Amino acid sequence: MQLFYSPNIQNNTIRIEDEEFHHLKVLRKAVGSELAVTDGKGNLFSARITEIAKHHCLAEIENTTHVEPPTHQLHVVVAPTKNIDRIEWLVEKLTEIGVAKISFIQCTHSERKVLKTERLNKIALSAMKQSLQFYLPQLNELQTFDDFIKATPQNTNLFMGYCETENTQHLLSQPFTYQNSVILIGPEGDFSPAEVQAAQKAGFEAISLGANRLRTETAAMVAATLINAKFEVNP
Amino acid sequence: MQLFYSPNIQNNTIRIEDEEFHHLKVLRKAVGSELAVTDGKGNLFSARITEIAKHHCLAEIENTTHVEPPTHQLHVVVAPTKNIDRIEWLVEKLTEIGVAKISFIQCTHSERKVLKTERLNKIALSAMKQSLQFYLPQLNELQTFDDFIKATPQNTNLFMGYCETENTQHLLSQPFTYQNSVILIGPEGDFSPAEVQAAQKAGFEAISLGANRLRTETAAMVAATLINAKFEVNP
Incomplete structure (x- = not known):
């Protein structure tokens, strides 16, 4: 079709x-x-x-x-990479695998301070058609980490990909209490300690995505793949 | 480092x-x-x-x-896409998330008949260093589907991503009997019915990667992410 x-x-x-x-x-x-x-x-x-x-x-x-929307809605929140190609790629892939919303945050260690979403919207549109979906993910403009955290939603599984702690549990070992999830992925220089603290205070659980050090866009794609699969297998 | x-x-x-x-x-x-x-x-x-x-x-x-290799070894076998950028991207991502081997197969519906692996090896090398790993995935030259199937390994979980059947179970619902896995991902035009039959005869289980129609490289990345995570969470 x-x-x-x-x-x-x-x-x-x-x-x-x-x-x-x-x-x-x-x-x-x-x-x-x-x-x-x-x-x-x-x-x-x-x-x-x-x-x-x-x-x-x-x-x-x-x-x-x-067509009814998926019962599980995933919101990916990511600090955009310096290299714009990597973000464009990520938007395509997240759309293909099916996420409801993509937001961009500016963190303390972010290298990119400006992001135009017009082209990203076109990429999402094309990926939606390619993968035969009928919902276009909502793309939000770049906002500060603080503004994002202030508006943390209720009744939602809140996860944060974080590299520094050794004792974080794997994302798939986490309880998924609610039907909707937010996953927070930091910039190449990782979240600052203050950001980690603020996110944890807002209810975000630091999770591991496996043993390897992943690039920002890879981490976002891996996390979204795992969360989506969790709901596909046990809806 | x-x-x-x-x-x-x-x-x-x-x-x-x-x-x-x-x-x-x-x-x-x-x-x-x-x-x-x-x-x-x-x-x-x-x-x-x-x-x-x-x-x-x-x-x-x-x-x-x-450094000991991961106890689980994943071999991704993929029909290369027409667009070489998508294959280069895939090699980078598969290396980052950690696979042991990547092979390229030429299928009946393949649009690409030639693939140079020299540049792909450089990309894998760079991704290995980036993700702080000490094992470089082995990249095999393009071979025909038939040659690949003839050499199907024993004592290995064998999966085939396949779009056409409606009743395939999700990859994560499959039993993982062995420590090593092979995942087979077809070209944009999918495997031919003869190829599906040959793969099933060789022991490959057709699996689903979720509801959406995924591009070849997305399917390979999603499958590898899920198989790796399965072993990270329950080694």
Whole structure:
């Protein structure tokens, strides 16, 4: 199945533009062609093209299927790496394996102070379509560690990947009490002792991801893979 | 710790050349400087530079530590993607999380028929040092699916990632009978029915990696992460 994306839906009409429109033209879709379209919010539309203009097309919805979101929602919170390619890669992979939300935090030891999420959103969109999902992960703008910690959610499994302590238990040995989880992954220079203390005070449990020293983006991907699998196997 | 690599060790002398030598010069190491060096075969040498020439340096071993390999050995067998960047990324990530061997197979639906492993070896080397490991994964040249299947090892957990069957169990629900595992990951167009049959005949169990359709390199990374974690938590 070739999946298209459009957030522009009014009444029974889907408007497709920009890259999605370009893609549709490359595939030589014409008036009358059937399309599978998602709004990234759990809806899958079966629609038929009614009009092709220069920069957009319109399609009429013939059938709508609402796909329930996964019962487990994972929020990955990561300090972006200096190298932007690694973050772009991470957003693609986290979207493929299926996370609900990705946030970026600026820590004491962060090397990157600015992050543009526009391109990252495009990457997430493409990965969502590629992996045939109907929910686009929410990408939050870069915020400070302190601001993030202030808004720590309740009734959520709270984990923090942390390298320095020797006695941390493996993520998979942790109790998963709630249906939703947050995993916090620090920058290359790790969290500062003050940040570790603040996170622990806010209820985050320091966990281990195994014996090896992992890069930031690898740690985030490994943690998300393990948490997702935990819920897939024992939902 | 800054780790160097050299496979050239004779008696008590380590010879460092090429990129490792360049790296050492960038770090302004001089005669008398102490170095941590691994041979990628489980040895960590503490050595002191005795001579710096134009294209190499020599260091004398002062202390040797042998690090035991992980009791669990994972062999990832993957059909390389059309896009070489994705394979390079995969080799880096598999090395970071710690696999013993990576093999490349050419399947009926493979789009890539040629693969040079020289650059991939350099990437594995860099990832090994980055993640402070002392074993370099073995990278095997591209071989046909048939040749690979003929040499299926005994007394090994054999898994095959396969998208098409609906009733496959999740990888983490499988029994892990042996200490060593092989995971087989197909090309973008998936294994052919004949390949699936041949693999099953050779003892490979078709497994699921979750609900989403994953790209080849994502599937390989997810599978390796889960198998490694299984042994880290219950060794």
